[in-house]
Amino acid sequence: MIRFASLGSGSGGNALLVEHGATSLMLDCGFGLRETVARLQRLGRAPSDLAGILVTHEHGDHVAGVFRLARKYGLPVWMTHGTWIGCREVDTGLDLRIVDSHGALSIGDLDVQAFPVPHDAREPVQYVFSGSGCRLGVLTDIGEPTAHVCAMLTGCSGLVLEFNHDAEMLERSAYPASVKRRIAGRYGHLENASAATLLARIDCSKLQSLVLAHLSERNNLPELAVGAAARALDCAPDWVGVASPTLGFDWRSID
Secondary structure: EEEEEEEEEEEEEEEEEEEEEEEEOOOOOOHHHHHHHHHHHOOOOOOHOOEEOOOOOHHHHHHHHHHHHHHHHEEEEOOOHHHHHHHOOOOOOEEEEEOOOOOOOEEEEEEEEEEEOOOOOOOOOEEEEEEEEEEEEOOOOOOOOHHHHHHHHHHOEEEEEEEEOOHHHHHHHHOOOHHHHHHHHHOOOOOOHHHHHHHHOOOOOOOOOOEEEOOOOOOOOOOHHHHHHHHOOOOOOHHEEEEEEEOEEEEEOOO
């Protein structure tokens, strides 16, 4: 069984916990130290429970709290070389472990597979977590789904998947044209219809849990994202979970 929960998901900060057996990993940490500890406590966890922190890319909403948390509690940090360069962090007292963007890792009881994604960062990756025959795929911060991304996510038992924005809401927004182009571009963020198309392209026959993540608070609505996902899967809308920007989501499990 794999268990997973979110400390928060959105432009204000992102962090996900993934657990299997005796191993608990944090994926990204975009919150300050005190806030991270408080959010961990809400989920019944403490920094001392963590085996380490995996990082997807160097944007602040994903790494703002990584280094202070890691140094204070002696946690190893895994990231690609490009992400490390992008972070511009001084390697003082940090247990840094470089990840190949196509590489596989064994961290305690969890097997972790990195895969590259198109996003406006130095060497961004996302991850699939495996244990006891089930797989959890995580995909946020991606401009468009590639064939390789679809292959990585096919057959997962659980998915945390970006449904960032609604195309019409983004177009009508007050954002500058350059920002709109970045968000909607192939290295930006995944739009509802594109995310739904990804779901329709992959094998979801084993899917037990789907959570929509990284929803824009200005350019999306949960009901729009859920509707798109439910139509793609031909499922009831209330089966689809949504990660809150402020609260994330509580523990879920797949087996």
